[in-house]
Structures are given as C-alpha cells and as structure tokens.
Amino acid sequence: MWVSEEPVAPARTLPGIVGRVLPEGRSQKAGNPIRAVVTGAAGFIGSHLCDRLLADGHDVVGLDCFRDSYSRGLKEQNLAAARGSRGFSFCHLDLVEDDLSSVLDGAEVVYHLASRSGLGVSTGREFDQYIFDNVLATQRLLEALAGRPITRLVYAGSSSVYGEAEMLPTKESSVPRPLSTYGATKLAAENLVQLYGRNFGLPVTVLRYFTVYGPRQRPDMAISRFMRALIQGDEIEVNGDGEQTRDFTFVADAVEATVRSATAHVDGDVLNIGGGSRSTINDVLATLADISGTTIRPRHLPAAAADQRHAAASINLARWRLSWEPRVTLRNGLASQWDWFQQLLARELPVSRDPLTV
C-alpha cells in the first residue's frame, strides 16, 4: 500500500549535548574539532564519512579489520584519501576479538558502521559470520563504550529490518519484519544499541539507511554489478522482472545525515535515511544506458529469495530532527558513480580485467 507523506514539521532547537554544541544539525567545523571514531572505516560509507569529518577539521580514528566480504585492495583504495590527512589515524582491529580501550580513549562521537552485509537466509558458517560482525561486534563495542563520556554513538542501521513493509513509504514506527539474516541481525544490533541507551544512559542514535549508492559502492551491490557488466559488454543479470523498487540514497546525502545526527537532538531516536527517489531497477538500467551511451542487455533471473519487493522511506522525521534533505538526484548520483567506476578501471585494467572481483 502506498500512502502519501504527512507535512513536514518545523525544525526543533537543540538543547545541546555535553559541552560541544552547535546549532542543530550543523557539523562541527575546524576550530572546534572533535575526536571521532569510525568503525568500518575502510568500507563504502565509512570511508566517505571519514573523508567528510576530516574535511570538517576533526580528528578521526578509523577502525576496520578488512573482513574478506570483498577485496582488501578496494578497501585500501577507499582509505587512500583519509590516510593522506594529518587528522587521520587507522587501527587495524576486529571489534569482536581485539581490545578497544586505547582506540576509544578520548573519543567524543563514535560512528558504528562496521557490519557484514548481504541478502538471503544464511545457515551454518555463513550465519555465524552475521552473528559475529553484526551482533557480537556491536555488543563488544557497546560494552567498551559503557561509562565513557562520549557525546553520541551513531549506529548505521538498515532498511532491511522492515522486510516486506506493511506500508509505503515506511515510517520508523512500522513493525520490523526482516526477511534476511542480514536484516534480522541488524535489527538485533539496533536493539542492543537502544538497550545500552536505556540502561546505561549511552547517548545513541539509530539511522536506517535505504540502498546507498555512489563512488566506492560495494562490489556485491546491484548498481556496481550493473556497471561492471556494462563495461565488460556482458548481459546484465536482473533478479525478477526489474519492477521492484528501492529508495536509492546517494552516499553524500547519507553522510550528511550521519554527521548531523551526531549533534542534533536525536538521543534515542531511530531515523530513516532515504534518498527521496524511489525507482525501479528498470529505471536505473534505463538511466545507466543513457549515461554510458551503451545498450543494456538484461537477463532476467528468478526473483531473489528473501528479497523485499518494494522499499521506500518516510524521511519526514529525519527532515525535521536533522534539518536535512537529500540533494542528489538518481541521475546525477549514477553519473558520479559511473565516473568513479571509469577511473577505477583506468587504474586497474592493466592488472585485471575485473578489478572488482571479490
């Protein structure tokens, strides 16, 4: 069912968070730098977040264990810009296995983006990996943070917690009914984050991102796969009829919301972060054909099991609480990802025909 969104309420004023307060939703600029910790810093969104925080003049500690969900080479490239910045330090740590105390010393804001992503229902060893990187990793981080004077823990949640949502666009109050192991473990982690907020006064905010895309997108994600197939002249594999919809969110818009959520008055809140451009996969393919000047040859596969048919975010709460609005259109965002992809290929082609191979 599709229902229209209610009018947007006016922005609230910010009472403040522990001594480092700026007007609601504004990022803290140089001159008042904070020490931020970003988990999953070598990943797609985490690396963009590091770059943005560094550009704003903050000191950033990036943490990642280079999980083999995709190639370490790509993750190193994600980190390259941050590594060139004086305010950045990197810790090669596993959230589950390693001692986190020294990384967290002096931390004011912690952005927890480390995770294992994927589709479907997993069993056996693969299931354990979701428990490990989504549930245990989050619990270990929370344990290490309890009692520390941080001003905010921002948790990167997912629209996958909604599963086959009962209402579109989906509000945060919708009952989560995940369809995948990933969605179920992201929901479990989200609940743990809220539990530490309620029991130990940890200032936490949960963001539920909807399909993020743009430069550095994970190679397993649909748009990355489509671009790789286009470049290689292959047929593009599309799950189902291509009429399934997603609320595509450009990475800079997701990062802007993430940065704002560290200072806005959103303690204990859960916020949807969507791009405001719900589109079908067929729309994406048509736009890609236009941008690349290439003919698309789709090959339709059976619809993926445990995959949502439609996803669309109600983003009024984020608009209101963060004074935030997604800015990048699907066309401009895809063009930006396409440019990045071409640059990546130009660098990698002499070595490998398929630089994004996991």
Ligand code: NAD
């Ligand atoms: P990504 O896989 O590119 O990045 C995650 C990083 O976490 C990886 O570099 C991995 O090595 C690291 N990591 C995993 N387990 C770890 C552990 N135990 N210790 C330390 N590091 C560990 O993923 P992404 O697409 O950038 O997603 C970032 C976050 O946003 C995730 O929490 C994901 O669930 C969430 N999210 C992403 C999307 C999207 O469309 N990309 C949508 C919804 C939610």
